[in-house]
Amino acid sequence: MEEYLEEISRIRDELEKHPEGLSITDIAGLLGINRNSVAKYMDILQVQGAVDGRKRGTSKVYYISHRMSADSLRKVCSQPFVTLDQDGLVTDNNQQFSLLTGISPEQLPGLPFDKLPLRSLEGGTAQQIFRTALKGLEQRVHAQVALGSEEHPVNLFLVPLVFSTGKPGVVVIVDDERTGNASPPAAALPEFRVILDNQVEYAVRYSPEGIIQYVNEPYCRAISRSREEMIGRPFKHLVSADDAERVRMNRTRLSPRYPAGMIEFRAIMANGEARWQRWWDRALFDDRDQLTGYFSCGLDITEEVLVRTKLKKTQDMLEETIVTRTNELREINRQLYDEMTRRETMEQQLLLTQFAMDNAADMVFWVNRNARVDYANKAAVTGVGYTAGEMPDLALGDVVPVPATETWGDTWEHLKREGTITRQTVMIRKDGTKMPVEMVLRYLEYHNNEFVCCFCRDISERTRMERTLHLANKKLNVLTSLTRHDIQNKVTVLLGYLGRARKREKDPVVLEYLERQEHAANAIRDEITITRDFKDLGADPPEWLNIRNVVAAAVTRYSDTPARFSVDLPDLCVYADRQMERVFSRLFENAVNARHPPQAIHVFLRAEKERRVVAVEYDGPGIRPEDKERIFDGGGEAYGQRGLFILREILSLTDITLAETGEYGNTIRFEIGIPPVSYRQNSGNGA
Structure with a gap:
């Protein structure tokens, strides 16, 4: 018990040191107490009325309560007062309050606060003022007491209090202005009103909720409304939606550290005229940094804006x-x-x-129509092993053998037509050694002089790396094949045990878990199957493939399905990986294995500027626009589209794209986009 009281006492001491408030996590960290224990102690302190809490961001902070005790109220207050519970109903009053309002003590208990003969002149409605005080913020309001047909001014002080039960409440203390002890707000004093009403600037005082408590005469004239019409109403500028958001953000940024902010905007006045205004907003805070209201001053700067615009x-x-x-x-x-x-x-x-x-790094030869070398740079002289003086006596064929099926004349004419030839060949050095090179021949004409510029690059290292990489890929495929086989065997065993477990288990919850496990195991087996189909991806360099033959080979795999294939493709060669046939096979497989297989699958080609697009289209439920890209990142199972990620990877090896462009609810259409460098018309020797 003593430890319990000691920890509560430590919590109160810590809250005294932090008037801005602490959260449960803050208190637990400072005092080294379990969070659950701190939460229990805070509930006790709130019931006792010793602390109050409020929201700060996403957490709740607590601070020492400044509520007055309801039991000691009669001992310390000699002015008229009435106490209200958290629902705003009268619970107690003194004789002075009954005399002031003309209501007998027996009639007051249970009356709502807004039914008392007290009319607020500022700060909003009675309910708004009461709710603010109930939260722990003391309120001072200039009001009037109605006695029959007569009214006289008073000041209302709404002070938070706590009842003996620990529940919060509010006491309303009436300070009669006729006694000379009133302390009305500065804006309500006649001398201050005279000063503010004779200013050029606008002046508005309003509550945290935006309810006008005071407004000066210049602003009333600007918007053509009386002060009585505006007090108690929300304070809003007649501006555009964007400017309204800027005004709101300007006030939101105000804090005890930076309480003031300035903003300019264009507002619509009562006569319909648009005027530029500059407003200074100042947030008002109490000693606990709680927001109590705002005071804003505005100035018409239309003439200044016009001058600035002209300037x-x-x-x-x-x-x-x-x-x-x-x-x-x-x-x-x-x-x-x-x-x-x-x-x-x-x-x-x-x-x-x-x-x-x-000084170019690559070997450069200038060759004339007779295949003689007119010029060779330093890299070329060094590469072939001849001296600079020997180069003019050489023919290009002495260094780079021309294929037996070609002559230099054929090559020359081909270059004049096409402009460039690129090939990989072998260069023969003077000592007879061979060096693999990549050769680019380009036909040039300058001032009626024709010649071929031959660029050669030593690719010995690249060739060696390609052989090494090819061998590594083969070994990796063997390893993955063994691993895939072992995984499939283990998944098969797992599915067998899951099937037996489902037959013997009766608990529906366990059966549901077993079904989910079986579904996951089947998904694993399907993914392993996909990796088996594409195990040779990237193992060999890309080739020129006849797209019509590739699609025809894929169609033959599904000739026994109900789906009817319609293929309309030209004799076009595409530079792609050898696995391209599996791309179409996978697209056809997803179509024929769909929940509602299509009756016809159309494959056709269309031109799109310089690109060529091969489309695979069939009727189906389609894919939602927001999922058209997600299906290529593993989200295709929901639409029956498996393995699309690998298909896109196969095509991307030669910069070919894959996208779904069908109409949701009607069709599914996969488009394969082929860039200009990756296709050519078949010359008769294509794949």
Whole structure:
């Protein structure tokens, strides 16, 4: 018991040190007490009325309560008062309050606060003022007491209190202005009203909820409403939705550390005119940093904005004139400079070109129509092992053998038609050794002089790496094949045991778990099957494949299905991985194995600017627009589309794309986009 009281005492001491409030997590961390124990102690302290709590962000913070005890109220208060419970109903009052309001003590208990003869002149409605005080914020309101047909001014002090049961409440203390002890808000004093009403600026005082408590005469004139019409109503500027959000954010950013902020916007006045205004918003906080309201001052800056706009236009025109004249002078100077440096530039470019060609990393040969080498750079001389003096006596065929089926004349004519030939071949050095190279032949004509520029690059290292990589891929495929076989065997055993368990188990909950496990095991087996189909992906370099033959081979696999295939493809070759046939096989398999298989599957080609698009289309439920990309990241199972990720990877090896473009609810259409460099018309020797 003593430990329990000691921990509560430590919590109260810590809250005294932090008037801004602490959360349960903060208290537990500071005192080293379990969070559940702290939560229990805070409930006890709240019931006792010793602490209050409020929301701060997503957590709740607690602080020492400043509520007055209801039991000690009669001992310390000699002014008229009435106590209200948390529902706003009268629970107690003194004789002075009965005399002030003319209501007998027997009639007061149970009356709602807003039914008492007290009319608030500021701060919002009676319920709004009461709710704010109930949260723990003391309220001071200028009001009037109605006695029959007469009214006289008073000040209402709404002070938070706590009943002996621990429940919160509010005491309303009436300070009669006729006694000379009233303390009305500064904005309600006559001398301050006179000062504010004679200002050019607008002045508005309003509650945290935005309810107007005071407004000066200039603002009333600006919006053509009386002060009585505005007090108690929400304070809102007549602005656009974007400006309204800016105004809200300007107030939201205000804090005890930065309580003031300025904003400019265009507002619509009572006469329909749009006027620019500048407002300074200041947030008002109590000693516990609780927001008690706002005080805003506004100023009409329309004339200032117009002057600024005109000044900006004039400045822009002046800058435009300066820029125009500067550009004209710059153009004249540029032309003069170009004329002075043209010959020097040409000479430098010629020397630079010659230097770059001589020192290029690749071997460069200039070959004439007779296949003789007119020029060879340093890399070429070093690469073939001849001296610079021996190069003019060489023919290109002495260094790079031309295929037996070709002659230099055939190659020359082909280059004149096509412009460029790229091939991998072998270069024969002077000592007879062979060096694998990648050769690019390009036909050029300059001032009626024809020649072929031959670029050769040593690819010995690349060839060795490709062989090594090819061997590594083969070994990796063997390893994955063994691993895949072992996994499939283990999944088969797992499915067998799950089947036996489902037959013997009667508990529906366990049966549901077993069914989910069986579904997961089947999914694993399906994924393993997919990896088996594409085990050779990337094992061999891409090839030129006849797209019509590739699709025809895939169609034959499903010739015994009810689906009717319609293939309309030209004699086109596509540069792609050898696994491309499996791409179409997988698309056809997903279609024929769908819940509602299509009656017809159409495969056709269309042109899209420079690209060519091969489409696979069939009737079906379609795919929602938001899922059209997700199906390629493992989300295709919901639509019966399996293995799409691997299909996209196969095609991307040669920059070919795969996308679903069907109409949701009607069709499914997969489009294979082929870039210009990856297709060509079949010349008769395609795959």
